[in-house]
Amino acid sequence: MSSTSTLLQGGIALVHDTNDHVVPTKTSILIENGKIAKIAQNIAAPEGTVIIDCTDKIISPGFIDTHHHGWQTQLKGRHANEQLLEYMVTGNSQHYQYSSEDVFYGQLAGMLEGIAAGTTTVVDHAHITVSPDHVRLAIAATASSGIRSVFCYTPMMRVKQFNLLGYHSNIFEDWVMQTFNEIADHGPFGTGRVTLGFAFDSFFLPAEMIKDIFAQVKAKGVKTITCHGSVILGKSVVQNLASLDLLDESIIISHGGTLKKADAELVKAAGAFISSTPSTELQMAMGRPYCFDASFQDGGVSGDSVGFQDNGSLGVDCHSCTAGSIISEAKLGLQNARNHFNEFHMKQGKIPRTLPQNLRVESAFNLATIKGAEAANLSHEIGRIAEGYDADLVIFDSFSPSMVGAAQHDPVAAIILHSSPADIDTVIVGGVVRKRDFKLLPVPLEGCAKKTAGQDVLGWNSIANEVVTSREKMQKEIDKIDFKEAKGTLIKLFHIDESKFVNV
Numbered sequence: 001m002s003s004t005s006t007l008l009q010g011g012i013a014l015v016h017d018t019n020d021h022v023v024p025t026k027t028s029i030l031i032e033n034g035k036i037a038k039i040a041q042n043i044a045a046p047e048g049t050v051i052i053d054c055t056d057k058i059i060s061p062g063f064i065d066t067h068h069h070g071w072q073t074q075l076k077g078r079h080a081n082e083q084l085l086e087y088m089v090t091g092n093s094q095h096y097q098y099s100s101e102d103v104f105y106g107q108l109a110g111m112l113e114g115i116a117a118g119t120t121t122v123v124d125h126a127h128i129t130v131s132p133d134h135v136r137l138a139i140a141a142t143a144s145s146g147i148r149s150v151f152c153y154t155p156m157m158r159v160k161q162f163n164l165l166g167y168h169s170n171i172f173e174d175w176v177m178q179t180f181n182e183i184a185d186h187g188p189f190g191t192g193r194v195t196l197g198f199a200f201d202s203f204f205l206p207a208e209m210i211k212d213i214f215a216q217v218k219a220k221g222v223k224t225i226t227c228h229g230s231v232i233l234g235k236s237v238v239q240n241l242a243s244l245d246l247l248d249e250s251i252i253i254s255h256g257g258t259l260k261k262a263d264a265e266l267v268k269a270a271g272a273f274i275s276s277t278p279s280t281e282l283q284m285a286m287g288r289p290y291c292f293d294a295s296f297q298d299g300g301v302s303g304d305s306v307g308f309q310d311n312g313s314l315g316v317d318c319h320s321c322t323a324g325s326i327i328s329e330a331k332l333g334l335q336n337a338r339n340h341f342n343e344f345h346m347k348q349g350k351i352p353r354t355l356p357q358n359l360r361v362e363s364a365f366n367l368a369t370i371k372g373a374e375a376a377n378l379s380h381e382i383g384r385i386a387e388g389y390d391a392d393l394v395i396f397d398s399f400s401p402s403m404v405g406a407a408q409h410d411p412v413a414a415i416i417l418h419s420s421p422a423d424i425d426t427v428i429v430g431g432v433v434r435k436r437d438f439k440l441l442p443v444p445l446e447g448c449a450k451k452t453a454g455q456d457v458l459g460w461n462s463i464a465n466e467v468v469t470s471r472e473k474m475q476k477e478i479d480k481i482d483f484k485e486a487k488g489t490l491i492k493l494f495h496i497d498e499s500k501f502v503n504v
């Protein structure tokens with residue numbers, strides 16, 4: 001929390017009206033004690049206020065990423081031409097290479113990449129629960145980065161060895177829920193910015209066991225639980241949750257573009273949310289991103305799929321596969337949805353006269369802001385610029401080479417279609433400036449992070465150097481892996497019907 005007040009003077013703020021339309025408003029914004037204290041044209045700044053001149057700047061609500069694996073920085077670049085099964089070996093399973101210190105630097109760099117790109121809140125599906133120390137340092141890195149996070153603790157299948165690929169047999173060894181409970185009792189972290197959520201993908205376990213785990217988690221006050229949209233035991237994740245009576249407003253389901261109409265009805269009735277991650281979904285045969293209803297006029301791949309726009313939000317998923325920018329996911333998802341809408345009509349020899357309301361840039365912007373806040377059960381705190389809300393704000397330079405012209409005509413279009421992280425001058429989370437003059441600020445370390453880093457503050461260059469060193473160390477081990485064997489083992493483990501593979 002900031003002890004001083006900050007005045008954002010004279011910018012164009014993107015303020016949502018009562019119908020959730022964005023109204024670009026010339027105004028100043030006073031931030032006090034981490035909150036938006038006042039929005040008005042002329043504000044007399046209290047003594048000692050830090051003034052940020054926002055002339056020719058656009059002030060946006062911070063962006064909200066509802067599905068991200070924050071630890072994967074050292075794996076960036078290697079999945080460029082991979083499908084999901086390949087990634088499961090070269091990416092997901094490489095948690096095996098990470099020491100707790102590797103997790104610290106991977107997580108810290110991953111969260112800072114998000115901040116640099118305007119993400120102020122992340123729902124982290126943190127499947128890096130290799131040991132209690134891995135989790136503690138992942139949380140310390142998240143808290144130190146300055147981002148707001150729902151850190152979803154993830155009991156997971158841990159790799160025991162490669163060549164031959166094998167896993168630890170028990171996902172819920174005693175330490176797993178003991179560590180969860182300890183962390184829950186110690187949190188929240190980062191002066192309240194980092195709260196504990198939970199992630200669960202083990203629907204093959206006995207029903208009573210799953211119910212008991214969810215009960216333990218909720219007893220600790222967890223409000224957000226996230227699950228991947230996989231099919232387990234022949235049932236969609238929605239059906240699995242519903243049959244256990246666990247589908248409620250706490251749930252965020254990531255991916256699953258093949259979910260059926262019946263699933264959608266269950267999700268909507270429960271007030272649950274989905275997180276679309278267009279980059280990875282489009283690349284890795286995970287179905288159509290389902291956050292835009294109008295892209296499902298043909299019923300999707302199964303002919304029985306639907307969009308979830310009212311209950312939709314956006315995620316980056318793996319910054320090892322794609323840029324950690326929720327704005328770029330919004331743009332990709334929107335243009336992909338527009339393509340499906342247009343193609344549906346063109347196939348019938350028709351010409352769409354215009355784009356429907358729910359495929360406008362404002363819809364993409366809202367998925368990345370107010371809808372993300374709803375998904376994370378934080379819609380009364382974040383996602384919009386309003387008095388009393390947390391001061392999570394992103395300031396764009398409307399005179400940058402990519403934004404000038406567009407920013408003056410339609411700031412929302414400028415952000416969604418024209419901007420990149422390079423256009424983001426300043427990022428503020430909970431009233432604290434984390435990026436300024438287009439550069440990430442040095443990071444004061446929190447908790448056990450200080451001991452790991454051996455210092456109290458880290459600048460970006462030091463963090464990048466640590467990532468490079470850590471990556472090189474891991475790569476030496478990764479080079480020894482028999483990937484063909486590992487893929488074969490996963491095919492058996494997941495009961496994948498090999499006759500369905502397409503050779504290219």
Ligand SMILES: [Zn+2]
Nearest residue numbers: 125228254317
């Ligand atoms: Zn994921």
